[in-house]
Amino acid sequence: MAHRIADATVTVRDAEGAPLADAPVVVAQTAHRFLFGCIGFDLIDLANREGGAAQDDQRPAEELLAEERLADQWLGLFNAVTLPFYWGHFEPERGRPDTARMLRAARWFADRGCVVKGHPLAWHSECADWLLDLPTDEVADVLDARIRRDVADFAGVIDTWDAINEVVIMPVFDKVPNAMTPLCRERGRIPTVRLAFDAARQANPAATLLLNDFDMSTAFECLIEGCLEAGIQIDAIGLQSHMHQGAWGEERTLEVLDRFGRYGLPLHLTETTILSGDLMPAHLDDLNDHQVDHWPSTPEGEERQAQEVASHYRTLLSHPSVESATYWGLSDAGMWLGAPGGLVRADGTPKPAYDALHGLVKGEWWHEPRTLRTDAHGRVAVRGFLGEYSITAGHGSAALTLDRAGAVDAEVRLG
Amino acid sequence: MAHRIADATVTVRDAEGAPLADAPVVVAQTAHRFLFGCIGFDLIDLANREGGAAQDDQRPAEELLAEERLADQWLGLFNAVTLPFYWGHFEPERGRPDTARMLRAARWFADRGCVVKGHPLAWHSECADWLLDLPTDEVADVLDARIRRDVADFAGVIDTWDAINEVVIMPVFDKVPNAMTPLCRERGRIPTVRLAFDAARQANPAATLLLNDFDMSTAFECLIEGCLEAGIQIDAIGLQSHMHQGAWGEERTLEVLDRFGRYGLPLHLTETTILSGDLMPAHLDDLNDHQVDHWPSTPEGEERQAQEVASHYRTLLSHPSVESATYWGLSDAGMWLGAPGGLVRADGTPKPAYDALHGLVKGEWWHEPRTLRTDAHGRVAVRGFLGEYSITAGHGSAALTLDRAGAVDAEVRLG
Numbered sequence: 001m002a003h004r005i006a007d008a009t010v011t012v013r014d015a016e017g018a019p020l021a022d023a024p025v026v027v028a029q030t031a032h033r034f035l036f037g038c039i040g041f042d043l044i045d046l047a048n049r050e051g052g053a054a055q056d057d058q059r060p061a062e063e064l065l066a067e068e069r070l071a072d073q074w075l076g077l078f079n080a081v082t083l084p085f086y087w088g089h090f091e092p093e094r095g096r097p098d099t100a101r102m103l104r105a106a107r108w109f110a111d112r113g114c115v116v117k118g119h120p121l122a123w124h125s126e127c128a129d130w131l132l133d134l135p136t137d138e139v140a141d142v143l144d145a146r147i148r149r150d151v152a153d154f155a156g157v158i159d160t161w162d163a164i165n166e167v168v169i170m171p172v173f174d175k176v177p178n179a180m181t182p183l184c185r186e187r188g189r190i191p192t193v194r195l196a197f198d199a200a201r202q203a204n205p206a207a208t209l210l211l212n213d214f215d216m217s218t219a220f221e222c223l224i225e226g227c228l229e230a231g232i233q234i235d236a237i238g239l240q241s242h243m244h245q246g247a248w249g250e251e252r253t254l255e256v257l258d259r260f261g262r263y264g265l266p267l268h269l270t271e272t273t274i275l276s277g278d279l280m281p282a283h284l285d286d287l288n289d290h291q292v293d294h295w296p297s298t299p300e301g302e303e304r305q306a307q308e309v310a311s312h313y314r315t316l317l318s319h320p321s322v323e324s325a326t327y328w329g330l331s332d333a334g335m336w337l338g339a340p341g342g343l344v345r346a347d348g349t350p351k352p353a354y355d356a357l358h359g360l361v362k363g364e365w366w367h368e369p370r371t372l373r374t375d376a377h378g379r380v381a382v383r384g385f386l387g388e389y390s391i392t393a394g395h396g397s398a399a400l401t402l403d404r405a406g407a408v409d410a411e412v413r414l415g
Numbered sequence: 416m417a418h419r420i421a422d423a424t425v426t427v428r429d430a431e432g433a434p435l436a437d438a439p440v441v442v443a444q445t446a447h448r449f450l451f452g453c454i455g456f457d458l459i460d461l462a463n464r465e466g467g468a469a470q471d472d473q474r475p476a477e478e479l480l481a482e483e484r485l486a487d488q489w490l491g492l493f494n495a496v497t498l499p500f501y502w503g504h505f506e507p508e509r510g511r512p513d514t515a516r517m518l519r520a521a522r523w524f525a526d527r528g529c530v531v532k533g534h535p536l537a538w539h540s541e542c543a544d545w546l547l548d549l550p551t552d553e554v555a556d557v558l559d560a561r562i563r564r565d566v567a568d569f570a571g572v573i574d575t576w577d578a579i580n581e582v583v584i585m586p587v588f589d590k591v592p593n594a595m596t597p598l599c600r601e602r603g604r605i606p607t608v609r610l611a612f613d614a615a616r617q618a619n620p621a622a623t624l625l626l627n628d629f630d631m632s633t634a635f636e637c638l639i640e641g642c643l644e645a646g647i648q649i650d651a652i653g654l655q656s657h658m659h660q661g662a663w664g665e666e667r668t669l670e671v672l673d674r675f676g677r678y679g680l681p682l683h684l685t686e687t688t689i690l691s692g693d694l695m696p697a698h699l700d701d702l703n704d705h706q707v708d709h710w711p712s713t714p715e716g717e718e719r720q721a722q723e724v725a726s727h728y729r730t731l732l733s734h735p736s737v738e739s740a741t742y743w744g745l746s747d748a749g750m751w752l753g754a755p756g757g758l759v760r761a762d763g764t765p766k767p768a769y770d771a772l773h774g775l776v777k778g779e780w781w782h783e784p785r786t787l788r789t790d791a792h793g794r795v796a797v798r799g800f801l802g803e804y805s806i807t808a809g810h811g812s813a814a815l816t817l818d819r820a821g822a823v824d825a826e827v828r829l830g
Contacts, residue, residue: 169633188643188644190644215633219632219633220637222638223637223641225605226637226638226641226644227641229603229605229641229644229645230645
């Protein structure tokens with residue numbers, strides 16, 4: 001973990017600039033640099049309500065209360081959110097994108113200190129059906145325009161995007177008719193990746209753009225190497241990690257991180273699911289093929305999940321390439337495939353995994369407010385995970401950013 | 416099959432150029448354009464003996480006779496040979512390559528009308544151990560030099576090469592220490608492919624260079640697309656097809672051919688094995704992991720193999736992209752992994768699969784010598800598989816090449 005921890009010697013100065021010698025100061029972490037993310041799909045309605053949307057939410061009061069409780073649990077743990085931009089849902093009717101509603105949701109999260117990511121700008125699944133009538137060249141043009149429009153509309157609020165999703169399988173995907181598969185098959189994977197990255201980059205040069213995939217095999221390596229050789233600037237590699245067939249465990253996780261970390265690019269674990277119930281049979285190649293009526297969270301499953309979640313996050317943070325880990329759904333309610341993969345039960349009570357992860361993110365890896373004493377030169381030693389800190393003395397306070405691991409010198413002036 | 420068959424109207428002229436009207440001519444196919452290949456590893460000794468090598472073969476007479484019988488069976492069926500250039504065997508001691516012996520073998524096959532291929536110029540397996548002591552940059556230089564040397568030494572006799580083999584797995588291969596894996600991991604797959612192709616291309620600009628792999632998944636697609644985007648000229652895609660775990664069948668074979676055929680490049684099925692005994696368990700990922708003491712060919716297995724071989728070759732020839740199909744070993748004796756994958760038993764007797772394939776290559780798909788009669792304008796209709804033909808009348812004869820399918824006009828002058 002040494003690569004995540006700063007050993008800072010901070011010189012604290014008063015408002016006039018003089019060292020604040022031999023005085024008590026309260027040092028508290030206010031944010032993690034590491035991105036502990038989660039999807040925020042379930043909080044879009046609440047964010048719109050609280051964000052001042054004129055909509056009238058007619059649902060029963062207990063549902064709204066449950067949503068608020070979920071929001072509290074969400075904000076108590078995470079600092080990064082993934083919001084849905086599946087084309088078929090975001091723009092079900094050509095020319096009428098869901099921009100206003102999604103922008104309110106994105107701002108709600110950003111106002112609460114979250115890094116907001118949009119997922120995904122291009123994908124063969126959940127694609128808009130109205131594209132099916134168009135010739136391939138027009139699909140490319142419309143895709144290009146949609147990416148430019150959405151990336152520009154959200155710039156400054158959403159500056160991180162899954163530019164394109166699951167390209168390894170895209171040209172051979174045959175489960176659902178869609179317009180992206182023929183485009184990618186006809187033009188090739190790399191030109192399709194280039195289309196998405198170029199459009200997004202030009203619309204928001206400051207954006208962090210990911211190439212995201214579930215395929216952890218050599219296929220994704222080959223795709224990444226091809227894109228890099230072709231000069232496409234990938235800002236981070238997105239590794240899905242839906243573990244419906246069993247947690248990877250430390251060895252496999254490190255093997256994956258080493259293989260994909262060797263390109264020198266940041267790794268984002270973009271879609272993590274770890275179950276607290278029965279596992280999906282190992283022989284299924286496509287997780288979507290597992291359809292069950294009822295898939296309960298079980299007490300034994302919840303204990304196993306708690307250990308696996310904690311172990312998985314420890315492994316991720318132990319690897320220097322990993323910058324982000326997004327969990328794929330806080331609550332079992334409404335989870336993908338009906339799987340018990342949430343950290344909170346459908347009834348809103350936290351599972352042991354929630355507490356385990358919270359115990360790391362806001363416990364073991366978190367610098368609680370602590371009163372320290374400066375030395376004769378106004379210096380205080382702050383050791384903690386990279387991120388944002390506040391230093392308070394009397395009526396003055398200052399913000400401190402620790403963004404480099406190891407021994408560092410810093411200085412703050414109380415204001 | 417229409418894409419393999421010419422419907423030629425051939426005007427036959429006598430030595431003076433006058434149409435040979437209303438006369439009997441014998442039309443016979445002398446060679447297939449399609450490459451029906453096989454490895455020739457077992458015939459290198461015989462080729463050297465017959466090729467005038469000064470070596471003294473001390474083996475018992477019956478062994479030498481068995482070899483001659485195998486050579487007859489081999490030449491009775493195949494018109495393309497793959498010879499071994501595994502670096503560790505070809506140059507076990509640095510600077511002492513097995514050039515003279517292999518050149519005699521290559522010439523022996525070429526003299527008998529075979530297209531000769533070298534396999535492979537770069538591969539992580541069977542690699543030279545003396546490379547293990549060298550730093551990566553030197554490995555690259557030595558690899559470059561070995562490719563240039565061998566491709567130049569054999570140019571004109573061997574003009575087809577597996578430039579590099581199994582690159583999909585190359586950088587993550589961890590079963591046997593070798594010098595290629597670190598090179599490929601450090602530099603990336605595409606630069607490694609480029610190194611091999613550039614060296615071979617420069618040493619023999621007329622060579623047909625293959626990118627060969629056993630991985631039929633999207634990984635190999637991604638690698639190919641990356642190489643093509645990077646501007647590497649791949650002359651043919653090499654698809655291994657060792658079917659130790661069961662024949663692919665028509666559906667899967669066509670699916671593979673369609674996926675890899677979509678790049679518009681010729682497909683060479685480079686390494687085909689179909690068993691006449693027990694199948695290898697399906698759960699094994701690496702065929703090398705299956706080690707058995709005794710793996711017999713069985714009567715039922717031989718019947719199955721005969722049907723599967725015939726069906727497989729029919730499927731291959733039905734696909735317009737396929738230019739070549741190489742069987743991975745004529746005899747069970749000395750076969751890779753000890754598998755009963757030969758078309759001939761270890762005792763030298765042909766299996767039903769040999770007869771089945773022979774019945775296609777030199778039967779159903781072959782134009783036996785046939786007496787036809789020219790019309791009043793000296794024209795005769797020749798319908799047959801693309802390849803070489805002879806036309807004979809009286810004391811005169813002429814060679815005819817049919818290299819375009821469908822209705823074609825041709826002309827020969829008897830000499």
